[in-house]
Amino acid sequence: xxxxxxxxxxxxxxxxxxxxxxxxSPLTRAATAQxxxxxxxxxxxxxxxxxxxxxxxxxxxxLRRDSQPLAVSKLVPLLSQMxxxxxxxxxxxxxxxxxxxxxxxxxxxxxxxxxxxxxLNSTLERTDLLERILTDLLLLLRANRGAILLKxxxxxxxxxxxxxxxxxxxxxYEDSAWIQSIAAQVWVTQQPMLLKPPDIAERMxxxxxxxxxxxxSLLCAPLKLKNASIGLVFVDRLASFEPFTVKHIDLLxxxxxxxxxxxQNADLFVLQRQSMLEISxxxxxxxxxxxxxSSGVMALDNDGRVTRFNHSMEQILGISAANALDQPxxxxxxxxxxxxxxxxxxxxxxSLTPQEEFLKDxxxxxxxxxxxxxxxxxxxxxxxxxxxxxxVIDDLTALESAQYEAQVFRKYVxxxxxxxxxxxxxxxxxxxxxxxxxVLFADIRGFTGIxxxxxxxxxxxxxxxxxxxxxHAIIAEGGAVTMFQGDAxxxxxxxxxxxxxxxxxxxxxxxxxxxDIEEFSHKTGQRPMKVGIGINTGPAxxxxxxxxxxLQNFTAIGxxxxxxxxxxxxxxxxxxxxxxxxYSLVESIAQVRKLDDLMAKGKSNxxxxxxxxxISEK
Numbered sequence: 001x002x003x004x005x006x007x008x009x010x011x012x013x014x015x016x017x018x019x020x021x022x023x024x025s026p027l028t029r030a031a032t033a034q035x036x037x038x039x040x041x042x043x044x045x046x047x048x049x050x051x052x053x054x055x056x057x058x059x060x061x062x063l064r065r066d067s068q069p070l071a072v073s074k075l076v077p078l079l080s081q082m083x084x085x086x087x088x089x090x091x092x093x094x095x096x097x098x099x100x101x102x103x104x105x106x107x108x109x110x111x112x113x114x115x116x117x118x119x120l121n122s123t124l125e126r127t128d129l130l131e132r133i134l135t136d137l138l139l140l141l142r143a144n145r146g147a148i149l150l151k152x153x154x155x156x157x158x159x160x161x162x163x164x165x166x167x168x169x170x171x172x173y174e175d176s177a178w179i180q181s182i183a184a185q186v187w188v189t190q191q192p193m194l195l196k197p198p199d200i201a202e203r204m205x206x207x208x209x210x211x212x213x214x215x216x217s218l219l220c221a222p223l224k225l226k227n228a229s230i231g232l233v234f235v236d237r238l239a240s241f242e243p244f245t246v247k248h249i250d251l252l253x254x255x256x257x258x259x260x261x262x263x264q265n266a267d268l269f270v271l272q273r274q275s276m277l278e279i280s281x282x283x284x285x286x287x288x289x290x291x292x293x294s295s296g297v298m299a300l301d302n303d304g305r306v307t308r309f310n311h312s313m314e315q316i317l318g319i320s321a322a323n324a325l326d327q328p329x330x331x332x333x334x335x336x337x338x339x340x341x342x343x344x345x346x347x348x349x350x351s352l353t354p355q356e357e358f359l360k361d362x363x364x365x366x367x368x369x370x371x372x373x374x375x376x377x378x379x380x381x382x383x384x385x386x387x388x389x390x391x392v393i394d395d396l397t398a399l400e401s402a403q404y405e406a407q408v409f410r411k412y413v414x415x416x417x418x419x420x421x422x423x424x425x426x427x428x429x430x431x432x433x434x435x436x437x438x439v440l441f442a443d444i445r446g447f448t449g450i451x452x453x454x455x456x457x458x459x460x461x462x463x464x465x466x467x468x469x470x471x472h473a474i475i476a477e478g479g480a481v482t483m484f485q486g487d488a489x490x491x492x493x494x495x496x497x498x499x500x501x502x503x504x505x506x507x508x509x510x511x512x513x514x515x516d517i518e519e520f521s522h523k524t525g526q527r528p529m530k531v532g533i534g535i536n537t538g539p540a541x542x543x544x545x546x547x548x549x550x551l552q553n554f555t556a557i558g559x560x561x562x563x564x565x566x567x568x569x570x571x572x573x574x575x576x577x578x579x580x581x582x583y584s585l586v587e588s589i590a591q592v593r594k595l596d597d598l599m600a601k602g603k604s605n606x607x608x609x610x611x612x613x614x615i616s617e618k
Contacts, residue, residue, distance in 0.1 A: 126266045130162040133233075133259045138166045140255060141219070141248055143235035145171060149183055150223075150231035150263070158183055158231065178207040182220050183232055190229055192221035192249045217243035221252045223260040230260055296393040299379075300329050302386055304349075316395050318367040333391065337363045341374070349389050350378045371396045437495050438506040438537045438582060439561050440479065441568035442470055442513060443488035445530040463487060466529055469520055473513035477505040482555045488568075492556055495542045503585035506535050510576045511615055518574070534567025535612075536560050536579040563607060566600035570609075580608030589615045 134146045147163035163171045181203060186193050195203065195218045218236040222229045233256055237244060296313030298306055309324040309332070317335045324332045334342060341357050348355045354377040361369045373394040379387040444450070444466060451459050467489065471481050474491040478499055483490035491509070494502035510533045521528040538560035567577040583592060591613045597606035 126263075126270065129262055129266050131164070133262070134162055134164050135168075137233065137235060137252075137255055137259070138164075141235050141244070141252065142237070142241060143219075144238045144241065145234075145236050147171075147179075147234040148223075148231060149233075151229070158187060161231075163234075178203045179234065181207055182218070183234075186220045186222060186232055187229070190222050190224070192219065192253055194219055194244055194246065194249055196243055214238045216241060219244050219248060219252050221249070221256050223256050223263065225260050225264055230263060233259070294394070296395070298324070298329065298332065298391040298393075300349075300389045300391070302388055304329050304389075306332060307388065312395075313393065316367075316370070316372070316393050317364060329389075329391065335365045335367070336372070337365060345374075345376060345391070349376055349391075350386065352378055352380065369397075433543060434539055434541050435495065436537065436539050437542060437556055437560065438493040438502045438535060438585075439540070439556065439564035440474070440491045440493070440506050440509060440533065440535050441488065441564050442510070442531050442533040443486070443568060445532050445573045447487040450529070462529075465520065466517065469516045470513050470531075473509045473516060476512065477509045479505060479509055480554070490555075490561075492542070495556060496554065503535075503537050503582050504589065506537075506582070507576070507578070507586050507590060507612055507615055510535060510612065514574055514576065530573040532568055532571030532573065533576040534564050534569070534571055535576065535582045536564035536567060537581040537585060538563070538579075563600060563603070566598070566603075566607070567609065570598055570600075576612040578610040578612055580610070583608075583610045586615070589617070591615070 130148055133148060137143065138146050143166065145163070145165050148161045149158040150161045151157065152159055165171055178200075182193060182195070197216065200215055200218060216237045216239050218234065220232060220234050223231045223233060233252070235244075235252070293310070294312055296316040297308060297310045298313050299308035301307050306324050306327050306329055309319075309321040311321075313324075314320055317332060319332055319335060330342070330346065333345065336342070336359070338359055341359060341362075344355070344357060354375055356373065356375040359370075359372040359374065362372055363369055373396055374391070375393075376389060376391040378389050381387055450462075454462065466487070467484060470489045474481055474489070477493070478497060479491040479493050480495060480497075481489060481491050491506075493499055493506045499505060513533065514531060517529055517531055538558070540556040540558035540560045542556045544554055563579060567579060571577045577595070578586070578590070578592065583590065590610075592610040593613060595609040595611055598609045599606045
């Protein structure tokens with residue numbers, strides 16, 4: 001980079017890419033004319049001086065001055081006055097010449113600043129802009145080095161953004177402690193600072209920095225925007241240049257104003273671009289959400305025209321988005337043939353309070369009947385200015401059908417088992433796992449005789465009453481009813497729910513079942529029903545058994561189940577029989593009577609059997 005000529009930037013094609021001597025201006029021509037007039041007056045003054053000398057030589061020696069001819073006596077004072085006037089005019093012309101030179105310099109600086117402003121504002125890329133600022137600054141002030149510091153986001157600290165020499169090489173100003181001290185002072189005072197060799201030496205001494213005799217002078221000034229400062233600039237001159245003077249402070253301050261505006265514009269551009277990217281991303285995100293959610297969404301402007309119409313709304317109303325967009329909303333929503341709903345919608349659409357309406361079996365033109373939940377409300381910004389409205393429709397047809405099916409399903413499958421499968425759908429697959437459980441079997445003693453004496457309808461009603469009592473006793477203790485077989489009931493404990501006290505729960509169910517059935521028989525006055533109950537504890541395969549994908553049952557398989565059934569079959573009227581494994585788990589609360597070992601069918605070894613008489617609450 002070469003030093004500028006007369007500190008003047010000349011723009012070519014809108015960019016300051018070179019520095020040249022400007023074309024002669026009116027001021028330049030006036031200065032030339034001044035030089036010419038001054039030269040002419042100088043020649044006249046010399047001629048007058050010559051005439052004075054000649055007159056003086058012709059004056060007779062010793063004659064009185066007033067004896068000379070009148071013309072000569074008048075000429076001498078006139079010539080003297082003219083000589084004085086010429087001197088005064090010469091001084092005035094000299095002052096005028098200096099003024100013109102000053103004006104020319106100022107005009108060149110203003111022209112330079114205008115072109116610099118044009119140059120700086122021609123880019124909005126921050127890195128390129130900072131490089132341009134330093135390049136133009138070093139050229140304008142004929143400086144050797146320069147740096148830019150900008151404040152951090154917290155507004156307290158300064159950060160070196162760029163530093164370079166006049167040849168374009170990068171430098172590391174930020175490592176200099178004495179430079180940091182200058183920056184801190186200018187940042188606090190917000191006033192430009194000019195340092196000459198004595199000041200620089202003192203600063204270096206105070207910061208324990210080795211003297212640098214190459215630095216001849218240094219300027220530092222704030223980058224201001226109105227009353228706010230966004231950073232600082234540094235420039236220095238080395239010994240090969242003349243030192244900076246006071247006039248350079250004003251020039252630097254003017255430059256800093258232009259640079260600050262350019263930096264602010266670049267920052268605003270970055271923010272705007274970031275905002276546009278965020279808006280674009282948000283729009284894409286919103287569109288993605290609208291296209292993926294199951295709720296139908298229709299957004300309207302303040303004139304009631306459709307601005308958004310997602311895929312779900314297309315499916316619900318049977319109208320394509322292409323045919324809905326920019327159309328009056330009633331043209332779309334009136335596909336729902338529900339006059340009262342449409343009236344309520346049109347009268348409350350602008351309400352800030354969200355409105356809703358449930359439409360069961362509503363007829364939708366060209367679609368059919370659907371169960372819908374609709375909601376709508378006005379959209380407003382933070383200043384409560386209306387932006388439009390939104391209508392949301394949920395198609396509950398499938399959900400209502402599923403809820404009905406679930407209600408029916410729960411009549412066939414116990415709630416605990418339904419919840420168990422819903423929490424973990426994989427548990428609904430065929431198969432199971434081995435775990436220790438307690439199994440309870442119960443059935444009505446003498447049911448064959450009872451059935452022979454009763455009409456089928458009455459028998460079914462009685463059986464249902466009995467099974468209800470048995471089921472309530474089981475569920476009350478967290479057991480899972482897995483089978484009804486005629487008058488027999490099978491229940492599991494510790495499956496599917498985890499239960500540490502599963503054997504205790506089973507015996508409590510058995511005692512309650514026996515008591516409740518006796519009370520029911522006494523209350524109704526019908527033929528007394530008696531039960532036999534068997535309880536066993538042990539490992540079993542617990543899971544889903546049945547036909548894959550068609551029909552299956554949650555149950556348990558294993559010897560523990562078979563043994564519980566054998567205990568129930570051998571139980572007398574209103575007798576509760578426990579296996580040794582079950583009794584060992586309830587011994588602390590059970591009052592029992594030891595019975596003879598039971599050799600059950602299919603067993604190679606006899607079973608220990610205990611009759612449960614009662615239980616205590618502990």
